Amino acid sequence: MADRVRIGIIGAGLVSDFHHVPGINIDPRATLAAVCDPNAELLEQRKSQWGPAKYTTSYEEIAADPEIDAVIIATPNFTHKPIALACIAGGKHVMAEKPLGLSFEEAAEMYRAARDKGVRHMTAFTYRFAPSMLYLKHLLRSGALGTPRHFRSQRFLDLPETSWGWRQYKHLAGAGDLYDMTIHRIDFAQDLLGPITDVCGAVATFAPRTSTPDGKPCEPSDVDDWSAMIGRFASGAVGVWEGSTLMKGHHNEGVGFEWAEINGSEGSAVYQLVDPNHILVGKHGGSMQKVEVPAEFLKPADSPRDPKDGKPSTVFRYDLVWEFVSAIVEGRDAVPGFDHGASAQAVADAVLQSNETRQWVSVTQNLG
Numbered sequence: 001m002a003d004r005v006r007i008g009i010i011g012a013g014l015v016s017d018f019h020h021v022p023g024i025n026i027d028p029r030a031t032l033a034a035v036c037d038p039n040a041e042l043l044e045q046r047k048s049q050w051g052p053a054k055y056t057t058s059y060e061e062i063a064a065d066p067e068i069d070a071v072i073i074a075t076p077n078f079t080h081k082p083i084a085l086a087c088i089a090g091g092k093h094v095m096a097e098k099p100l101g102l103s104f105e106e107a108a109e110m111y112r113a114a115r116d117k118g119v120r121h122m123t124a125f126t127y128r129f130a131p132s133m134l135y136l137k138h139l140l141r142s143g144a145l146g147t148p149r150h151f152r153s154q155r156f157l158d159l160p161e162t163s164w165g166w167r168q169y170k171h172l173a174g175a176g177d178l179y180d181m182t183i184h185r186i187d188f189a190q191d192l193l194g195p196i197t198d199v200c201g202a203v204a205t206f207a208p209r210t211s212t213p214d215g216k217p218c219e220p221s222d223v224d225d226w227s228a229m230i231g232r233f234a235s236g237a238v239g240v241w242e243g244s245t246l247m248k249g250h251h252n253e254g255v256g257f258e259w260a261e262i263n264g265s266e267g268s269a270v271y272q273l274v275d276p277n278h279i280l281v282g283k284h285g286g287s288m289q290k291v292e293v294p295a296e297f298l299k300p301a302d303s304p305r306d307p308k309d310g311k312p313s314t315v316f317r318y319d320l321v322w323e324f325v326s327a328i329v330e331g332r333d334a335v336p337g338f339d340h341g342a343s344a345q346a347v348a349d350a351v352l353q354s355n356e357t358r359q360w361v362s363v364t365q366n367l368g
């Protein structure tokens with residue numbers, strides 16, 4: 001490996017621009033070595049925005065390039081598995097966006113391939129890196145909330161009812177809000193409270209989305225705009241999740257509304273995406289109070305990122321790259337790995353099965 005981890009970005013769309021390229025730019029141990037996207041016009045635009053690197057329309061070229069150490073896959077969901085398998089075969093460390101695949105089976109296959117090849121693997125579950133989420137986890141582990149009994153999460157976005165592009169078709173996205181938004185909340189719930197064993201879920205489609213933002217007709221959506229579940233954790237705790245992309249008035253400059261809380265035998269704590277440098281905490285008989293997240297939870301210990309620099313609900317997202325590069329240079333597993341990505345997908349798939357059968361479903365998570 002060169003003196004810096006040479007990273008190839010595969011998929012030069014929104015999330016690469018928002019999370020991953022800024023994450024690489026502030027990490028002195030990493031460099032943007034290559035960018036891949038089949039959209040040649042976008043590639044030209046990124047060349048002027050992101051600066052010097054190899055620019056290509058072929059991910060196979062990146063997978064075979066000996067001058068690339070690691071890749072970040074940020075493409076439509078149906079392409080994650082073939083791209084990841086090619087890059088793993090080429091010996092690259094891989095961070096892939098969520099959902100890892102179009103089903104638990106695909107995600108488990110990606111996990112096995114990375115494990116068997118011995119490369120680092122990571123699922124881009126962004127919200128694990130919010131300072132308030134890290135502090136909430138610390139409070140739980142320290143026993144400050146007592147025995148955790150209950151988890152609740154709500155994620156509402158106010159997106160337009162025009163076409164959602166590849167995201168609105170099952171064969172390209174796997175599912176709608178469930179795979180796009182609620183899957184993050186399944187992941188951090190399991191990170192906080194341990195594995196989910198049983199779910200009762202429901203999904204609904206609110207809008208047909210039969211025209212593009214510039215007024216052209218398109219095939220109707222066949223995925224969910226709303227997903228919800230109640231679930232049981234192996235620990236005995238219970239949880240309630242709800243998410244939707246079509247909740248009017250929750251736009252909030254694109255941040256939307258997010259609330260997640262843990263209620264324990266001694267106290268409760270709340271994470272909110274709009275204010276990730278604070279949490280709310282409460283004790284029996286009192287009211288919820290706003291508490292500042294202590295400095296040691298605002299960023300990874302050795303990261304040069306200034307936590308006071310930039311919009312709080314944006315800048316913690318850069319820590320995904322910090323974790324990925326740390327795992328590579330320290331020779332340890334990245335967290336969350338593909339196993340965590342597959343696990344969240346097993347729960348999400350149980351929600352779809354429960355919706356179909358109108359029954360509780362036991363979550364099976366055999367990674368093979």
Ligand SMILES: NC(=O)c1ccc[n+]([C@@H]2O[C@H](COP(=O)([O-])OP(=O)(O)OC[C@H]3O[C@@H](n4cnc5c(N)ncnc54)[C@H](O)[C@@H]3O)[C@@H](O)[C@H]2O)c1
Nearest residue numbers: 011012013014015036037038039074075077097098124126
């Ligand atoms: N972790 C998060 O918080 C978060 C946020 C947003 C999106 N995502 C995930 O990131 C992924 C991308 O989302 P987005 O919003 O950036 O989508 P996007 O549509 O803006 O960008 C995807 C890009 O991938 C390119 N692409 C398509 N096929 C490709 C291929 N074979 N090789 C290389 N590039 C290819 C497209 O041309 C496009 O430019 C999705 O899986 C999504 O679920 C995660």
